Amino acid sequence: MPEALTVRRLSLAFSGLRAVDDLSFEVCEGSVCGLIGPNGAGKTTILNCLTRIATPDAGAVSVFGEDLLARPVHALAGLGVMRTFQNLELFSELTALDNVAMGCAAGHRAGWAAELLGLPAARRAREIAYARAEETLAALGLQAVGDRVVADLPFGTQKSVELARALVARPRLLMMDEPAAGMNTAESAALGRAIRDLARERGMTILLVEHDMGLVMSACDRIVVVVQGRRIAEGTPQEIRADRQVIEAYLGQAAA
Amino acid sequence: MRTVLPALAAVASALTAPLFLGPYGHYLLCMAAIYAMVALSLGLLLGLGGQISIGHAGFWAVGAYGSAILVQKLALPFLLSLLASGLLAGLVGLLVALPALRVRGHYLAIATLGFSLVIVHILYEWDGLTGGRQGMFVSRPSLFGHELGSDFQAYYLILAVLALFVWIVVNLRRSLGGLSLSALRLSDVAAQSCGVNRAGATLFVFALSAAITGVSGAFYGAILGQLSTDSFTLVVSLSFLTMAIVGGLNSVVGALLGGIFLAYAPEVLRAFEQWQMFIYGALLVAFMHFLPDGLASLPRRLARIGRRGDA
Numbered sequence: 133m134p135e136a137l138t139v140r141r142l143s144l145a146f147s148g149l150r151a152v153d154d155l156s157f158e159v160c161e162g163s164v165c166g167l168i169g170p171n172g173a174g175k176t177t178i179l180n181c182l183t184r185i186a187t188p189d190a191g192a193v194s195v196f197g198e199d200l201l202a203r204p205v206h207a208l209a210g211l212g213v214m215r216t217f218q219n220l221e222l223f224s225e226l227t228a229l230d231n232v233a234m235g236c237a238a239g240h241r242a243g244w245a246a247e248l249l250g251l252p253a254a255r256r257a258r259e260i261a262y263a264r265a266e267e268t269l270a271a272l273g274l275q276a277v278g279d280r281v282v283a284d285l286p287f288g289t290q291k292s293v294e295l296a297r298a299l300v301a302r303p304r305l306l307m308m309d310e311p312a313a314g315m316n317t318a319e320s321a322a323l324g325r326a327i328r329d330l331a332r333e334r335g336m337t338i339l340l341v342e343h344d345m346g347l348v349m350s351a352c353d354r355i356v357v358v359v360q361g362r363r364i365a366e367g368t369p370q371e372i373r374a375d376r377q378v379i380e381a382y383l384g385q386a387a388a
Numbered sequence: 389m390r391t392v393l394p395a396l397a398a399v400a401s402a403l404t405a406p407l408f409l410g411p412y413g414h415y416l417l418c419m420a421a422i423y424a425m426v427a428l429s430l431g432l433l434l435g436l437g438g439q440i441s442i443g444h445a446g447f448w449a450v451g452a453y454g455s456a457i458l459v460q461k462l463a464l465p466f467l468l469s470l471l472a473s474g475l476l477a478g479l480v481g482l483l484v485a486l487p488a489l490r491v492r493g494h495y496l497a498i499a500t501l502g503f504s505l506v507i508v509h510i511l512y513e514w515d516g517l518t519g520g521r522q523g524m525f526v527s528r529p530s531l532f533g534h535e536l537g538s539d540f541q542a543y544y545l546i547l548a549v550l551a552l553f554v555w556i557v558v559n560l561r562r563s564l565g566g567l568s569l570s571a572l573r574l575s576d577v578a579a580q581s582c583g584v585n586r587a588g589a590t591l592f593v594f595a596l597s598a599a600i601t602g603v604s605g606a607f608y609g610a611i612l613g614q615l616s617t618d619s620f621t622l623v624v625s626l627s628f629l630t631m632a633i634v635g636g637l638n639s640v641v642g643a644l645l646g647g648i649f650l651a652y653a654p655e656v657l658r659a660f661e662q663w664q665m666f667i668y669g670a671l672l673v674a675f676m677h678f679l680p681d682g683l684a685s686l687p688r689r690l691a692r693i694g695r696r697g698d699a
């Protein structure tokens with residue numbers, strides 16, 4: 133299968149601290165790839181580099197054959213790349229529906245001039261975006277919270293709203309930063325099934341950063357393990373579970 | 389229904405109010421509508437876009453002098469000069485927005501303040517064009533060659549242009565573009581990840597806000613009949629901010645209330661001339677603290693308190 137995401141020799145240092153260190157890996161289209169490692173390993177920083185929120189010091193990233201680093205951050209949605217954030221980045225004062233509509237707003241917009249004049253094109257764009265947002269909220273069982281201000285919702289619901297905001301854009305590549313944090317076992321199992329369905333039924337490529345090993349092992353096709361910004365292992369869940377280095381550096385401590 | 393009836397009542401009173409007032413009342417109504425345009429533009433920039441400006445007196449000056457010079461020296465019709473002064477102020481707004489692409493908060497406040505001081509200084513020094521310290525005379529507003537000799541007549545033109553701006557702002561606030569500006573204000577990282585071009589949106593909202601304020605300035609000069617750089621000081625920029633916040637940044641109603649507030653406040657405060665600056669400052673702080681959404685949010689607040697009282 134063709135590669136959806138290729139990362140080559142990516143490096144980023146914060147005043148001497150090598151958060152990402154000469155990292156390479158690739159993710160096949162339609163597969164689920166786990167990115168795991170201990171706290172502070174650099175996982176979020178890697179996602180930030182892959183979504184143009186951080187700019188790496190060195191390296192190359194291509195997404196569906198496009199050179200990602202040549203593009204500005206706001207161009208990624210158009211390439212079909214969406215993400216969620218470890219410490220929620222919702223539009224706190226807006227309703228859940230507004231938040232989700234924002235996920236696909238840029239693709240539908242009719243332009244400033246049409247919007248100022250209230251032209252039918254601008255009104256239709258808004259209707260389409262909101263219809264899609266409602267559909268996506270309903271698919272996640274969230275239709276009841278659509279008109280609630282997100283800041284007033286429980287943490288878990290906020291996470292789901294953020295996921296809906298990413299999904300409404302029908303991304304080709306979805307990156308999730310610890311989606312299961314704060315979930316119980318049943319919820320995390322359901323999330324695992326949902327992730328598998330997205331990959332299998334919609335052909336979505338998923339990069340999953342997660343500490344919940346049950347979820348990672350059951351949902352992922354392949355797993356990349358990072359420690360101190362370096363890749364120490366890469367393979368199928370079975371291979372990773374059996375990898376001595378991984379057990380020493382991460383899994384052993386996670387199990388303890 | 390709940391918004392249609394009050395809106396109709398507001399339109400009806402705006403249209404009929406001059407019939408019950410004398411010339412000075414007409415003048416104050418003109419000023420209220422002129423200020424309301426500025427409040428509307430600050431609502432866009434600060435309320436929707438989350439970008440501070442304490443230099444809006446600078447855009448006001450660009451519009452006022454721009455229009456006056458075009459009418460006086462180039463004999464441009466007043467309506468065309470309105471358009472031109474809007475475009476000119478919008479362009480200057482683009483320039484001022486450049487620092488906003490890099491800095492925000494206090495730094496942006498200082499950058500916009502610096503800009504307005506520079507503008508006023510240039511206008512002051514350029515006396516061949518602006519009359520410098522003597523100031524300049526400005527002709528009355530006119531419409532298709534007919535001079536609007538009284539403020540009664542001018543008021544309806546100002547009101548029509550204000551209505552146009554209200555319509556534009558309401559359209560924008562209801563659109564995906566307005567949603568994108570809100571998103572950018574609340575989390576610029578997430579908004580950009582959703583495809584919002586931060587630089588483009590910031591430049592746009594600054595330029596639009598400056599353009600509306602520029603047109604307001606053009607009316608101001610024409611109603612006053614003369615211009616001097618004393619009308620565009622830091623105190624004026626601050627009083628603009630105060631009015632926008634006292635009225636309420638997040639609604640058109642707030643902008644209209646803000647305009648009325650700033651037009652009538654000097655009448656009430658006349659006895660406290662040297663305290664004006666202090667009073668505006670205190671009002672600004674008090675509203676930000678106790679009624680952050682301004683007078684426009686008062687009915688909603690009172691209703692909530694009433695409900696709590698019932699329970």
Ligand SMILES: Nc1ncnc2c1ncn2[C@@H]1O[C@H](COP(=O)(O)OP(=O)(O)OP(=O)(O)O)[C@@H](O)[C@H]1O
Pocket residue numbers: 146149151169170171172173174175176177178218
């Ligand atoms: N903006 C920043 N400035 C300086 N150091 C940073 C910055 N962001 C991250 N770091 C550091 O880089 C390292 C990697 O952080 P990162 O957040 O990417 O780790 P992580 O793998 O996501 O950890 P966790 O599992 O706790 O979320 C950490 O040592 C962190 O302190």
Ligand SMILES: [Mg+2]
Pocket residue numbers: 175176177218309
């Ligand atoms: Mg992290």
